[in-house]
Amino acid sequence: MIKYIFRRLLLLPLVVLGVTFLLFFLTQRLSPEMRASLYIKDPRQMGSLEEVIEKYGLRDNLFKQYGRWLGSAVSGDLGYSQSANMPVAQAIKEYLPATVQLAIVTIVLVVFFGVWFGVVSAVKKDKWQDHLARFISVGGFSLPIFVLGLLLLMLFYGKLGWFPPGGYSLSTDVAIHLPNFHHYTGFLLIDSLLNGNIRIFIDVLRHLFLPALTLCIGSFALMVRVMRSSMLEELNKDYVRTARAKGLPEHAVIYRHAGKNAIIPVITLAGIQFIRLLGGTVIVETIFDYPGIGRFGVTAAQQLDIAGIMGFSLMVAVLFVLGNLFSDILYTAVDPRIKLND
């Protein structure tokens, strides 16, 4: 197990190298002048273009420039993000926790509803419960996420006023920047509890709800499908018949026996979806004005903030490898037949 994890972690630098080199190569398609002009804020300084090119060595060959970027990246310096107005590393540190928080709440909702709907769908196959569950999941899947997000926003914020939009309330924004609020983890949900401030916790949770619900409805259809078909397969297996023949109550047959076996493929799917959420909550973060890493990535891309783009993709690559590793490890916890050696 340890050996397996170690070997998988050895892959990490390779993936990171590949991804970042590819991106770096693409940015080199821009001429040195174009890249240099990104550093210049005032049109009157255009004359100093040559100085900038000289200073940052923008005319050096690809490998030399990449080597330079890599060298400073390894030492923790990912450059300065023009779009976020702060060093890239600091931007990631600031925006990532909000997205991770959103992704965790979303994936918990997705797995919970996906498994629940999937099980009901399978157990009540071809009855109205099955049709309803499939209708809801496919309906959510078919709605574009920006339409869904706006609809939910209209309903829950505009009409009902139950849930607010945005990252957090102004009062929370002020409170978390006061010196007596300690940022232990960067995750506001956890930090607010550690600070003993339940008001902030509830505020953050309320702001999380709508974006999380939007993401959940948009992506739990696949989960329902996988769980349903996996459950149908398991329910037909011999051990389920044995469990019934032993006189176990029906809920134990369904959840303890068939359900636990059926959930194995769902774990892979949840792993993949979780990683995708980390890098792909851009639209939702924009609609709900949520201060996450997705919004940082998009802004960086729109403004040709090369350091920002490189930092963002580096982060996504690392998260991908770690996420996959994590779902592999999770497998062994559920399925005793899987052993992670060699």
Added chain:
Amino acid sequence: MTACSNAILKIENLQVSVANAAQTPVVRGLSYTLEKGKVLAVVGESGCGKSLHALSILRILPPGVQITGGHIIYGEKDILQLPAEELRQLRGHKIAMVFQDPMTSLNPIRTIGKQLTETILAHQKCSKLRAQARAIRLLKKVGIPDARKRMKEYPFQFSGGQRQRIMIAMALCLNPDILIADEPTTALDVTIQAQILELIKKLQMQRDMSAVFITHNLAIVSNVADEVLVLYGGYCMEKARCSELFAHPLHPYTKGLLGSLLSLSGEKPQRLPAIEGYPPAPGTPEKGCPFAPRCPQAMEKCFAQLPPLSEQAGHQVRCWLQEKNA
């Protein structure tokens, strides 16, 4: 027929059908009485309805197959009319079952200890520890060495024979009145088969338990059964005491089955005799005796009309040849 005072399970005119438009019958009017402490073997080729009749007793038929008529009487109650909760209390507690394939009949991701104790706890109020102690005793009894340690292991860590032993331990953990064994040795290799049979027979005798033994293997039957019921095309063809059936088979089908057994004594046959043809596929429209197309002694009447099940001195047979003699 012997008096039914000793009867523990009584099946009356059981009908099982595939739930399609035609309601294809697979078990047609099967009746028998199982006596306390006795072993009844139900013998037949694949597709004759023997397994489905066994699954009907616990009402665990696969989806798409349903019981369309008859009664299964256990303890003055008709199992087919029992409400869900009473049925659950019966399953595994009063009537237990061992299945054909031990490789797939155990939950692959649950320790065998948990699978054993949950059975006990589903029917009896006792502490987890006591249930575990009981499970360990049972595992030892069915011949699993190192039982305490192996409680924490998963089915894939056991051999096929051991898994069937575990299945038997699971079936016996609540001292059921009746054990239904559905081809318990079919998936095992021959040397293990004998051991498993011996084990079932031993435990059955020790506990004075009744058993229904489903098999296609007549050689097995002679060792374990008190009574034998031959099933063909969903009909009971012949039923008699085991010794009687082997000594004086009346039905041509039974004779054919016995004739195709290898014997260690006597002359070596050129070729092992076999019954020509195949058993009828369920749903084949037919009048008359289902065995008639393969029967060497078939008469015109056999194709026209189903012979009745008649009985003489406890020996039941469904054949026109016997009707004539009677």
